[in-house]
Amino acid sequence: MKRRLIILSIMIFAFFSSAEISQAQDSIKGFSIKFTGGYGTMAVRDLNTFIESQENYFGDAAAVLGGTREGEFNKINMGFEYEAEFIVKLAGNFGIGVGAGYIQRSKDNEMSLKQELLGEITYSFEPKFTAIPVNLNVYYFYPVTPSMNFFLNGGVGYYFAKFTGDYRIDVEIPAEPSEWSESEGEVKDRGLGFHGGIGFEFNMGSNIAFFIEGRGRYCKLKSWEGNETSTSSFGFTDKSSGTMWYLEEFVSDLGKWYPFIGISKEKPSDPDIRNAREFEGDFSGVSLRAGIRIKF
Numbered sequence: 001m002k003r004r005l006i007i008l009s010i011m012i013f014a015f016f017s018s019a020e021i022s023q024a025q026d027s028i029k030g031f032s033i034k035f036t037g038g039y040g041t042m043a044v045r046d047l048n049t050f051i052e053s054q055e056n057y058f059g060d061a062a063a064v065l066g067g068t069r070e071g072e073f074n075k076i077n078m079g080f081e082y083e084a085e086f087i088v089k090l091a092g093n094f095g096i097g098v099g100a101g102y103i104q105r106s107k108d109n110e111m112s113l114k115q116e117l118l119g120e121i122t123y124s125f126e127p128k129f130t131a132i133p134v135n136l137n138v139y140y141f142y143p144v145t146p147s148m149n150f151f152l153n154g155g156v157g158y159y160f161a162k163f164t165g166d167y168r169i170d171v172e173i174p175a176e177p178s179e180w181s182e183s184e185g186e187v188k189d190r191g192l193g194f195h196g197g198i199g200f201e202f203n204m205g206s207n208i209a210f211f212i213e214g215r216g217r218y219c220k221l222k223s224w225e226g227n228e229t230s231t232s233s234f235g236f237t238d239k240s241s242g243t244m245w246y247l248e249e250f251v252s253d254l255g256k257w258y259p260f261i262g263i264s265k266e267k268p269s270d271p272d273i274r275n276a277r278e279f280e281g282d283f284s285g286v287s288l289r290a291g292i293r294i295k296f
Contacts, residue, residue, distance in 0.1 A: 032295040034097070036083040038215070040287020042105050045220075046246045046261065046280050047127055047163070048075040051109070053259040054125070058111050060254045067115035076127065079105040081287055087139065095139035097153070103131040103283065119173040127165045131283055133157035133193060133219075147203045151213075154196035159219055162188050163226075163244075163281060165261075180233045185263060187226030187244045193219025193283065207295045212288075219283040228263045240264060244279035 055073045062069040085099025106128035114120045137155035144150050168182040199213025224244035231237050242265035248257045250272040261279055262268070268276045 030089050030296060032087045032089070032293050034085040034087055034099070034291060034293045036085070036289050036291040038081045038287040038289030039078065040081055041077055041285035042079065043282040043284045044076050044105070044129070045282040049259045050261045051075050057258050058113055060256065062113055064254060065115050065118065067113050069111065069113055071111035073109040073111055073125065074107050076105045076107050076129065081289070085135070085137070093141045095141065097137035097139060099135050101133045101135065103133070105129045119171065122170045123167070125165070125167040127163070129161070129163050129281060131159045131161040133159045135195070149201040151201060152198055157193045157195060157219070158190065159193050159221065159283065160190050161221055161281060161283070162186065163224065181230065183228055183230040185226065185228035187224040187263065189221040189224045189281065191221045193217060201293065209293045209295070211293060212290045214286065214288055216286050217284055221281045221283070222278050224279050224281065226263060245276055246279045247276035248274050
């Protein structure tokens with residue numbers, strides 16, 4: 001009797017398992033791989049505020065010293081983006097996608113201040129933001145014609161982000177040896193972001209399609225940690241690590257407050273410092289994208 005119950009249980013389990021597998025196979029229509037390239041904006045926020053402040057600082061210093069300013073500091077904004085994604089087509093024109101992307105924004109800046117009696121100071125700054133988002137998407141495909149689909153997508157991404165900032169100051173004083181100082185910093189952060197898109201897909205054959213889409217993204221990261229190494233022509237070397245901070249610092253010679261960013265273990269606190277808070281890197285923006293989807 002016990003043996004019969006065991007056999008009966010196995011048969012019932014096998015029956016329901018085969019039924020569930022059959023239903024799953026009916027609901028999954030196929031899978032595809034999507035390759036995307038695009039060009040878009042990025043809000044950036046605190047870094048761009050700092051870049052603008054350096055532009056203003058050199059302009060104010062030139063006015064006070066009676067010198068001339070050459071070059072310019074440019075804000076970070078536009079740049080290329082890439083993504084690869086695996087999509088499973090479900091019943092009812094829906095699909096689920098899992099993929100990873102790459103975002104980069106950078107700008108090389110250089111500015112100099114010349115004064116006939118005092119000499120020349122040159123300041124170069126090379127900031128770069130990169131991020132690797134791992135995305136989970138939900139798709140809805142609507143067939144407009146036999147060869148064209150309209151689609152919507154939206155989802156969540158987990159961003160692994162990095163910011164590097166290298167700067168160098170060169171000083172040329174008449175009848176004096178040249179002087180320089182430079183710094184290399186790297187900070188990282190990670191966190192969630194959200195995105196959504198809309199586009200059209202054009203079938204170019206039975207298993208390949210070309211698409212264009214617009215996408216919006218929201219992602220703000222506010223816990224950047226890393227390190228910085230500073231050196232100079234005097235043989236000075238200093239290493240620091242901790243949190244990246246955004247603050248405003250008062251420059252008494254110019255009588256103004258200027259935004260500044262820096263790394264330290266503790267929150268900066270000084271009579272000449274105000275509005276100190278953790279640095280924010282804002283990857284939010286919009287992009288125009290295109291690519292191909294290979295269907296299997």
